Amino acid sequence: MRAAGIEMTHVPYRGATAAVNEIVAGHVPVGFTGMSSVVPLLADKRVRLLATSTSSRASQLPDVPTVAETVPGFSFVPWCALLVPAHTPPEIVARLNTAAVTALKDPTVRARLAELGFEVVGGTPEQLAVAVRAEFARMGDLIRAANIRE
């Protein structure tokens, strides 16, 4: 919004499902949410996609422009990860990593995740550590700059 020079009123919901329901009902004019909450509604045109939030267009939604096409450089991708409490033994972290990465390679899991609009990532604990540190710093900068507080 800052980059685009527009103002919007933020309406907080308890979860994406509740927010998307309000958009479908027309109570809220526009929403910003994860693709998995919206993809199932596309078939019967219950919502209209305005834009996707990452750098390139979705392969399954080639006609939907990216926000970056209007606001150059814009990129925002939700993600999720496995963590364990600090001091969990490294051998256990390694076993969990192997099992999770194997799970992500399973064709039925991949197909289901793709259907829901998720991109399978996987990777090592070290790669996740780098990503978490970078994203934590980036979000911290963004949140302080916009003075976002709960």
Next chain:
Amino acid sequence: MAARSLRTLLAWFGLPGLVLAGCLTSSATSLAQAPTYPDRPVRLLVPLAAASAVDVVARLVSEKMSDSLGQRFYVENQPGAAGLLGMRAGARAAPDGYTVVVANDSVITMLPNMKADAGYDPLKDFLPVTQLVGIDRAPDAAGCERERAHHACTSEAGRHQLYVRGASAVRSTSPRSCSCAPPGSR
């Protein structure tokens, strides 16, 4: 090797075989701890509601993890306060491998930046296991070079776009979130 020299040492001092066996068993147990993990069900703690995006991913992955590790991985949702409650529970859980947290970017990178009293530090209270879905893995060495170059570019794979703002980058192969509006709205 160590066992043999221990045995030699003990034989040297004429200690009974029974004591020796006891020593070896206890040392073998501690050494074998990781290979026997998991020997009981593992809790996948999801700090968000059932049927949320994270929950769906956790359930899909947990089934296959159960298959490959031979123990049940069960999802336990602890929603509340936008994920704070579950994350606090995860931070306080025993670090024994029987609690694994499945969390999203919001609870890992946003909430603790928004609340001074979040009650957990994602960088200190947790260890990373793996990313599941979302952004592509952290930039490799070549990616970091490009990051410093401060412009959008393509990685060696030729398909990853790398866009750079400030000091950090987010790389992805396809969009995973979107803006949407009711049909017919302008």
